[in-house]
Amino acid sequence: METLRLKLSLTDEEIRKLSEMLGREPNTLELLMVDAEWSEHCSYKSSKPLLKGFLTEGERVILGPGYDAGVLDLGNSYILTIHIESHNHPSAIDPYGGAATGIGGVVRDILSMGTRPIALLDVLRFGRIDKSNHSKWLFKNVIKGIADYGNCIGVPTIAGEIEFDECFERNCLVDVVCLGLGKRENLTLSLAQDEGDSIILVGGRTGRDGIKGASFASKTLADEEDRSVVQIPDPFTKKLLIEATLEAVATGRVKGLKDLGGGGLSCALSEVADKGNSGLIINLDKIPLREEDMNEIEIMLSESQERMLFVVEKGYEYEIGKIFEKYGLNFSVIGKVCKDGYLNLKNKERLVSRIPVKILANAPIIYRESKEPPLKEFENIEKPSLDLDWNKVLKRLLSNPSIASKAWVYEQYDHEVGVRTVIKPGFSDASVLRIPHGKFIAVKADGNSKHCNLDPYNGSAGILSEACRNVICVGAEPMAFVDHMQFGDPGNPEVFWYFSQAVKGMADYSKHLNIPCVGGKVSFYNEDEVTKKAIKPSPIACVIGLIEREEQIKRIEANYNDSIFLLGITKDEMGGSEYYEFIHNLVGGLCPKVNFEFDKTLFKALKEAIKKDLVKSLHDLSKGGLAIALAELCIFNNRGIKVNLDSLPRKTNRVDEILFSESHSRFLIIPRKGRIKELKNLFEEKGIPFVRIGKVYGEELDIFFQGRNLIKLGLDDLLKPYHESIPKIMGDLE
Amino acid sequence: MGNYKVEVLIENKPKLRDPEGETIHKELLLKGGYNMVKEVRTGKMIRIVLEAENGLEAENLVRKLCDELRIYNPLVSSLRIKLVEAS
Numbered sequence: 001m002e003t004l005r006l007k008l009s010l011t012d013e014e015i016r017k018l019s020e021m022l023g024r025e026p027n028t029l030e031l032l033m034v035d036a037e038w039s040e041h042c043s044y045k046s047s048k049p050l051l052k053g054f055l056t057e058g059e060r061v062i063l064g065p066g067y068d069a070g071v072l073d074l075g076n077s078y079i080l081t082i083h084i085e086s087h088n089h090p091s092a093i094d095p096y097g098g099a100a101t102g103i104g105g106v107v108r109d110i111l112s113m114g115t116r117p118i119a120l121l122d123v124l125r126f127g128r129i130d131k132s133n134h135s136k137w138l139f140k141n142v143i144k145g146i147a148d149y150g151n152c153i154g155v156p157t158i159a160g161e162i163e164f165d166e167c168f169e170r171n172c173l174v175d176v177v178c179l180g181l182g183k184r185e186n187l188t189l190s191l192a193q194d195e196g197d198s199i200i201l202v203g204g205r206t207g208r209d210g211i212k213g214a215s216f217a218s219k220t221l222a223d224e225e226d227r228s229v230v231q232i233p234d235p236f237t238k239k240l241l242i243e244a245t246l247e248a249v250a251t252g253r254v255k256g257l258k259d260l261g262g263g264g265l266s267c268a269l270s271e272v273a274d275k276g277n278s279g280l281i282i283n284l285d286k287i288p289l290r291e292e293d294m295n296e297i298e299i300m301l302s303e304s305q306e307r308m309l310f311v312v313e314k315g316y317e318y319e320i321g322k323i324f325e326k327y328g329l330n331f332s333v334i335g336k337v338c339k340d341g342y343l344n345l346k347n348k349e350r351l352v353s354r355i356p357v358k359i360l361a362n363a364p365i366i367y368r369e370s371k372e373p374p375l376k377e378f379e380n381i382e383k384p385s386l387d388l389d390w391n392k393v394l395k396r397l398l399s400n401p402s403i404a405s406k407a408w409v410y411e412q413y414d415h416e417v418g419v420r421t422v423i424k425p426g427f428s429d430a431s432v433l434r435i436p437h438g439k440f441i442a443v444k445a446d447g448n449s450k451h452c453n454l455d456p457y458n459g460s461a462g463i464l465s466e467a468c469r470n471v472i473c474v475g476a477e478p479m480a481f482v483d484h485m486q487f488g489d490p491g492n493p494e495v496f497w498y499f500s501q502a503v504k505g506m507a508d509y510s511k512h513l514n515i516p517c518v519g520g521k522v523s524f525y526n527e528d529e530v531t532k533k534a535i536k537p538s539p540i541a542c543v544i545g546l547i548e549r550e551e552q553i554k555r556i557e558a559n560y561n562d563s564i565f566l567l568g569i570t571k572d573e574m575g576g577s578e579y580y581e582f583i584h585n586l587v588g589g590l591c592p593k594v595n596f597e598f599d600k601t602l603f604k605a606l607k608e609a610i611k612k613d614l615v616k617s618l619h620d621l622s623k624g625g626l627a628i629a630l631a632e633l634c635i636f637n638n639r640g641i642k643v644n645l646d647s648l649p650r651k652t653n654r655v656d657e658i659l660f661s662e663s664h665s666r667f668l669i670i671p672r673k674g675r676i677k678e679l680k681n682l683f684e685e686k687g688i689p690f691v692r693i694g695k696v697y698g699e700e701l702d703i704f705f706q707g708r709n710l711i712k713l714g715l716d717d718l719l720k721p722y723h724e725s726i727p728k729i730m731g732d733l734e
Numbered sequence: 735m736g737n738y739k740v741e742v743l744i745e746n747k748p749k750l751r752d753p754e755g756e757t758i759h760k761e762l763l764l765k766g767g768y769n770m771v772k773e774v775r776t777g778k779m780i781r782i783v784l785e786a787e788n789g790l791e792a793e794n795l796v797r798k799l800c801d802e803l804r805i806y807n808p809l810v811s812s813l814r815i816k817l818v819e820a821s
Contacts, residue, residue: 230810
């Protein structure tokens with residue numbers, strides 16, 4: 001018992017509470033099932049109260065957080081599902097398999113709503129690949145894992161975001177978002193409601209892999225022994241599972257579906273029963289095993305991949321079984337739904353556990369202590385010297401892996417399979433997918449750990465704002481989002497303060513802008529196993545937008561003599577900027593703040609401008625600020641730009657701040673020919689700063705300010721660092 | 735000093751699954767009528783020719799380079815090193 005207790009994530013207090021609720025001592029199997037279920041990973045016991053702050057309802061929301069995926073109404077009886085998952089800890093020890101099984105998991109979540117997975121996005125965080133071989137190894141193998149798995153199952157990876165920072169050296173972050181498309185009548189929920197319905201387990205056999213995975217993700221990465229938890233990805237079976245599941249759902253006899261992920265059968269069973277207010281009788285001896293001598297604990301907690309749980313209407317087991325047989329998938333009727341509210345586990349008719357599903361599926365909430373770290377002292381730092389060669393600085397920033405082209409990454413992905421992809425990764429601020437009835441969706445995920453490190457409230461609100469701006473740039477209207485909150489140990493009051501501020505920032509923004517959250521994840525215990533330091537706080541938001549008509553799709557287009565306008569105000573907001581941290585190794589300064597009210601007005605105005613076709617092209621200013629956005633405009637179009645920043649709306653006169661500040665809610669806009677006046681009036685009426693700064697001209701980027709030619713770089717000088725940086729670091733280019 | 739040819743075989747650890755091998759077994763061999771086939775495992779083979787004092791040193795060097803340069807992930811895969819030729 002003592003050695004067992006050492007291996008548990010449960011605290012003594014939780015074990016005591018469990019015994020109290022049960023009215024008896026739990027047996028070893030029960031203790032381990034609860035250990036998995038009550039882990040942070042499965043239970044959200046520390047985060048639940050705070051997550052209630054999000055806006056979760058909206059015009060298009062059919063189902064918000066709490067299910068395997070969020071569900072949105074696309075009209076014409078079509079639905080879109082979206083979910084985000086991370087696989088940080090498994091990827092840190094087995095980058096190839098960890099990343100691949102991460103996709104496997106999120107794909108199953110989409111599938112378990114009865115919808116077809118149509119696209120993947122990934123948001124990745126690594127250490128400095130330009131400095132560390134270990135990070136390079138993680139980076140290379142995570143990308144390969146995603147590529148191999150995604151390509152094998154025929155789901156395109158259409159967009160993503162990658163940041164590099166020393167804090168992720170040994171704890172990389174691997175987040176995957178999956179989108180699904182389906183018909184409303186096929187929407188299936190993860191619940192078991194009706195007495196007598198059969199529980200069928202389908203797909204991979206249950207083996208010893210990944211045992212204790214859920215509890216593992218809820219502990220910081222530790223010793224070698226923990227490393228038997230690697231999971232082996234099996235995209236071949238996954239592809240069959242996708243097709244068989246969708247065919248089974250179409251019969252109308254599948255009443256509930258649940259994927260098996262963290263916590264294995266134990267979690268999946270108790271959650272479907274909890275949601276359906278029912279009980280289950282499960283025969284463990286009916287579960288197809290890979291190894292004969294597995295015990296009850298191993299069976300219940302195994303995290304073997306590619307398994308799905310079906311709740312099938314009584315009397316249709318044979319019909320549904322025929323479908324699985326056709327695809328050559330293992331399946332077995334392992335039990336049935338009852339009404340007693342208990343998870344009854346039997347092994348060869350012997351009752352081995354009987355525990356109320358409400359206890360198993362609902363961990364006692366933990367109210368964590370929160371303490372604000374002394375962040376104020378970071379605000380007033382000595383600003384760096386202005387005596388610099390700005391051409392050199394810009395070239396270095398373009399080669400910064402967080403800013404440089406990610407073609408090395410997405411060229412390994414199949415981003416076109418399924419022929420839905422209209423705007424591919426790397427060519428715009430967001431990706432665009434074709435959906436039925438002539439409509440399109442835009443999607444983009446964003447994060448900014450450096451901003452959040454200095455100011456989690458504004459940093460986190462800013463992430464959601466930026467993701468919204470990115471989908472607006474391709475002509476879409478933000479419809480909903482999913483979030484992912486990734487932090488260190490929540491038992492550390494400063495970490496918990498960061499977490500609560502980040503949640504509050506994003507939640508306040510979502511309410512103010514009326515953009516509902518339809519799902520999300522929380523991942524704690526992300527810290528460096530050597531330095532014991534938590535990662536920089538890393539919230540992520542993935543926004544989905546809707547485009548009603550094809551003509552509204554915007555690309556980053558710039559033709560000679562097009563006028564370039566800047567929208568928004570540039571401020572002294574260099575805290576957490578790539579310029580401070582990458583160029584000067586300087587952590588501090590003021591983090592960019594989002595003006596919620598301004599964004600609200602701005603988004604409305606942009607919607608109108610796009611609807612009236614006043615805008616030809618929009619580009620959001622983000623990492624690296626104005627100078628990088630201008631350089632990108634040159635790079636994407638292979639044309640020069642000449643601008644004068646004298647009339648730039650600003651609250652600073654420092655050259656570095658004008659060029660590289662990461663102030664929010666700014667765009668480079670190229671108006672439609674002949675509609676400039678209308679566009680100006682539209683913005684002026686609403687008090688939105690909007691000025692002409694220059695035009696598309698020549699073969700170089702020329703930036704003037706107060707009589708000085710700050711930057712003068714030929715196209716080659718821009719293209720080379722931007723395109724060659726990552727291939728050079730990865731050794732694919734001399 | 736002489737030249738030695740060493741073969742490195744990398745496969746998933748015995749307890750871990752090998753979905754590629756299973757797929758070949760089930761989808762190709764069994765469906766093709768070879769019912770006597772009981773198991774298929776796949777892996778990756780790397781053949782290295784290197785200069786060393788003797789065969790043992792050649793094998794040790796190969797093991798060292800595989801470990802150091804992360805040619806395989808020791809948590810997932812097993813490594814077999816075999817000297818096949820000395821000249």
